[in-house]
Amino acid sequence: MTEREHRTVLLRGGDVHSPADPFATAMVVERGHVAWVGSEGAADAFASGADEVIDLEGALVTPAFTDAHVHTTATGLALTGLDLSAAATLGEALALVRRFAATRTADRVLLGHGWDAARWPEGRPPTRAELDEATGGRPLYLPRVDVHSAVATSALLDLVPGVTDLPGHRADGPLTGAAHHAVRAAAHASITPAQRTEAQRAALGRAASLGIGTVHECAGPDISDEADFTALLALAAGGEPGPRVVGYWAEPVAGEEDARRIRELGALGAAGDLFVDGSLGSHTACLHEPYADAPGATGTAHLDTAAVAAHVTACTRAGLQAGFHAIGDAAVSTVVDGVRAAAETVGLHRIRAARHRVEHAEMLTPETVAAFAELGLTASVQPAFDAAWGGDDGMYARRLGADRARTLNPYAALLRAGVPLAFGSDSPVTPLDPWGTVRAAAFHRTPEHRVSVRAAFTAHTRGGWRATGRDDAGVLVPGAPADFAVWRTGDLVVQAPDDRVARWSTDPRSGTPGLPDLGPDAPLPVCLRTVVGGRTVYVRPNE
Structure with missing residues (x-):
């Protein structure tokens, strides 16, 4: 544990989502764990001993989220590479491929993601010939949005000996099964x-x-x-x-x-x-x-x-x-x-x-x-x-x-x-x-x-x-890991127990910690700070 993680931090002046106290407005973090949650008045006792006091200014504090299924490198490549998820037509997708190929001249293999022919008026994926033309004959790997099939250029297929004999190969259509896995392996092997x-x-x-x-x-x-x-x-x-x-x-x-x-x-x-x-x-x-x-x-x-x-x-x-x-x-x-x-x-x-x-x-x-x-x-x-x-x-x-x-x-x-x-x-x-x-x-x-x-x-x-076998985390109670996020949000609401979605209650007597209104027209909360094990890993830049 680093010296910074040994520090005692008091967060106060907000709303803390904790089953330990549904009315909590403050929280103390020590040695990477939640040490205390409670009311604003009681927080005064911790202020003098804290290494840092954070004024939440009315923000909401919740446990940090866990995303239980991620492909991290592929996610990063989609963030830094060619993303076709917003392409509204096949023609628009091919134009994006051309633009990407022109700007990524040093890439050994062009990588993209996110096309969905079911949303396009043409109702079909790009052909190999169309992709060959759009890339100028360079290797390109382009998985469908579900990542279970992909289209690729002739130059990429040439890097996979025997691919035409593998199950899932199609002469001019999306690759699936073993053929897709082989082509994906060849494309990913090109990543430095x-x-x-x-x-x-x-x-x-x-x-x-x-x-x-x-x-x-x-x-x-x-x-x-x-x-x-x-x-x-x-x-x-x-x-x-x-x-x-x-x-x-x-x-x-x-x-x-x-x-x-x-x-x-x-x-x-x-x-x-x-x-x-x-x-x-x-x-x-x-x-x-x-x-x-x-x-x-x-x-x-x-x-x-x-x-x-x-x-x-x-x-x-x-x-x-x-x-x-x-x-x-x-x-x-x-x-x-x-x-x-x-x-x-x-x-x-x-x-x-x-x-x-x-x-x-x-x-x-x-x-x-x-x-x-x-x-x-x-x-x-x-x-x-x-x-x-x-x-x-x-x-x-x-x-x-x-x-x-x-x-x-x-x-x-x-x-x-x-x-x-x-x-x-x-x-x-x-x-x-x-x-x-x-x-x-x-x-x-x-x-x-x-x-x-x-x-x-x-x-x-x-x-x-x-899901990982830990029952002591994912909740802000004393002793739990200090994994939490701070949010700018609208009014907090509590769903009525007799109607899960249609009606909402703001009655504080419910004793249930409030969460943001997530109705279809409500804006989603904005993350201001993320802390993992007592260590700040993200702070939103000043706006």
Whole structure:
């Protein structure tokens, strides 16, 4: 612990969101932990002994957010590279590619992100010939917004021997499966250490500026590489100000030797994006029934029940957290069946104690929700997916039909069943945006799936810590890590317990700490300061 982290800091004159005192206006931080929360009058006793007194000037103090699913380097590359998420047409996207290629003359491979042909009037992705022309024949890797398929130029494909023979290769269309993974590996191999560090710093800096104190890096051999993963963990642990990074490495574990290697990488678990299937947008999520807009297609299955069971059994015996990427209903069923089979081998109590994770878990049924609760599985989910692709006219409805689409992302049912929720962004698939994530869950496009702002906030703070096995953090109470953010916000409100979203209460007798009004028309809070372990990692510049 540094000398600065030993300091005693008193924050006063604001609103402190703490279950220890719903009326708290002040907080004391000592040795990287919360030492006290309470009223303004009682804070006077701490003022003389404090090394620093911060006047909150009416600001709100909350626990820092935890983003439970991030791809940090890819996020940074999207921040520093070509972002096509705002392109409204195919022509506009190609114009952006041309402009980017003209300005990045030193890049060995051009990297972009974020296109979504479903939003373009042309209704199709760029062809290889169009990209070859736009880049002047240079290598370009351009993943779709969900990162489960990509388009690439001929020059990049030339760097991947045998790619035309791999599953998922198409002569003139988006690459999926093994072909996509091979091309992505070739593109990422071109990134210099300096570029990688620049991208990682940009992503962590953006996270800190949004009040995010911890990110869960979901890495793996099909997503990045070991050098990228270990460099990120070293950067986060090296003393630079920024969020905590909890690393997950998505590689199958067969026994103790594999588990030991996962630990040596610095990973908390063999979890994250260990793919059971793909994504709905790319028609690769694995379904029980065919896609509505692709008759006969049911997606791609990467793991079967036996493989899931073997991985979970080995991880549980090794004391390692396991986890999977599963979006389609067939993929979720495979995970549930596999974890249940593992429980028959090692015992249900050991499975539950391990807190294994399922990432995304979008297409759930009442039976699989009940199974998550039975098996103690954490649902690591992304409410921004519903905000981006839900609704009767959204991508989900086009892929599945409106009736099936309305069943997706049932957060209220998960909470009612007692399933632990951890919220994240899957950035760069959807942006780092914690308050927007909370609002997306509270105003889910399907009303019966909505949860209270308070429940959503908990899932995005304490839920992320619990997903890593920590029950003592993500909340501002004495003894907890001093991970918090200071916000400029409007009036604080308390949701009425008998109506989760539609009506609001400001009655102080509720005894519930207030949170900002996140109604659809309300401005989101602005982060003024982020503190991690008692160390300030972000201060908003003077305006």
